[in-house]
Amino acid sequence: MPIGPIDASKNPRYAGFATFARLPRLDQVEHADIAVVGVPFDTGVSYRPGARFGPAHVRESSRLLRPYNPALDVSPFASAQVVDAGDIAANPFHIDEAIDTVHASALDLTADGARLVTIGGDHTIALPLLRAAAEQHGPVALIHFDAHLDTWDTYFGAEYTHGTPFRRAVEEGILDTEALSHVGTRGPLYGKKDLEDDRRFGFGIVTSSDVFRQGVDEVVDKLRQRVGNRPVYVSVDIDVLDPAHAPGTGTPEAGGLTSRELLEILRGFAGLNLIGADVVEVAPAYDHAQLTGVAASHVAYDLVSLLAMRHAEQA
Numbered sequence: 001m002p003i004g005p006i007d008a009s010k011n012p013r014y015a016g017f018a019t020f021a022r023l024p025r026l027d028q029v030e031h032a033d034i035a036v037v038g039v040p041f042d043t044g045v046s047y048r049p050g051a052r053f054g055p056a057h058v059r060e061s062s063r064l065l066r067p068y069n070p071a072l073d074v075s076p077f078a079s080a081q082v083v084d085a086g087d088i089a090a091n092p093f094h095i096d097e098a099i100d101t102v103h104a105s106a107l108d109l110t111a112d113g114a115r116l117v118t119i120g121g122d123h124t125i126a127l128p129l130l131r132a133a134a135e136q137h138g139p140v141a142l143i144h145f146d147a148h149l150d151t152w153d154t155y156f157g158a159e160y161t162h163g164t165p166f167r168r169a170v171e172e173g174i175l176d177t178e179a180l181s182h183v184g185t186r187g188p189l190y191g192k193k194d195l196e197d198d199r200r201f202g203f204g205i206v207t208s209s210d211v212f213r214q215g216v217d218e219v220v221d222k223l224r225q226r227v228g229n230r231p232v233y234v235s236v237d238i239d240v241l242d243p244a245h246a247p248g249t250g251t252p253e254a255g256g257l258t259s260r261e262l263l264e265i266l267r268g269f270a271g272l273n274l275i276g277a278d279v280v281e282v283a284p285a286y287d288h289a290q291l292t293g294v295a296a297s298h299v300a301y302d303l304v305s306l307l308a309m310r311h312a313e314q315a
């Protein structure tokens with residue numbers, strides 16, 4: 001029997017240390033099937049800093065999550081042993097070293113088959129997480145929720161930033177270029193070439209307007225078709241949400257998804273071969289009333305739920 005979260009009917013949910021969803025820590029269980037892990041790192045940002053405080057804020061905003069997920073009809077913490085694996089200690093003064101640390105820690109945490117939901121941290125960390133995923137599964141399909149493409153080349157000559165992880169990943173051959181999608185893209189670009197490069201790398205784009213005009217079901221259908229039964233990694237930059245739904249982020253763009261749309265699309269992924277996920281770019285200094293923290297914690301909860309369903313199917 002998995003060890004579940006602290007019982008909120010016996011111990012008030014606002015009391016005690018904040019692990020994700022008040023789950024046990026990794027060192028309190030014998031084996032974890034799914035681990036939520038933080039990466040407090042924001043040295044890769046191009047605008048507002050502060051995503052290094054994202055993991056603590058998402059945990060603090062996750063105290064109200066309950067054990068049954070009616071939208072997916074699953075009790076994720078009973079279907080699998082889910083834990084909080086704490087934070088990866090990424091060097092804030094050395095991006096290359098931080099990337100190596102995240103890569104090594106992700107490999108370590110998943111060595112016995114555990115799946116990760118990583119809480120960022122800026123989007124730079126998706127690169128080492130994808131490296132680790134590809135080492136275990138081969139080149140992976142990607143569904144990338146973001147206002148931004150994050151396939152740019154360099155900033156100030158720097159190759160490893162939060163605007164460049166997916167270009168690096170394509171260059172490294174760790175993504176399955178038949179099955180790459182951005183969702184929620186919007187806002188001004190540097191030039192048309194950004195889109196041309198992106199298409200050349202193999203990405204298909206579902207813009208934020210597409211979600212509005214076509215609706216969730218059609219978008220889910222398209223994304224599912226593109227992924228098929230490939231191993232798929234889901235990366236959620238919280239700035240995919242409209243700043244009204246997620247003000248606490250570093251590079252906000254108007255005209256984004258609602259949290260309802262994002263959660264509904266994620267729930268449409270039930271049955272896909274999800275192998276890992278991240279929720280990045282939560283910067284609490286710009287948040288209000290935990291809007292962004294609550295949204296991110298619910299996104300992480302649905303991702304954990306999808307992984308738990310997958311785990312139960314395979315067990």
Ligand SMILES: N=C(N)NCCCC(=O)O
Nearest residue numbers: 046123148162163251281
């Ligand atoms: N990954 C995020 N959130 N943002 C990328 C923004 C890149 C830019 O400053 O143009």
Ligand SMILES: [Zn+2]
Nearest residue numbers: 147148237239
């Ligand atoms: Zn973004």
Ligand SMILES: [Zn+2]
Nearest residue numbers: 123146150237
């Ligand atoms: Zn991003």
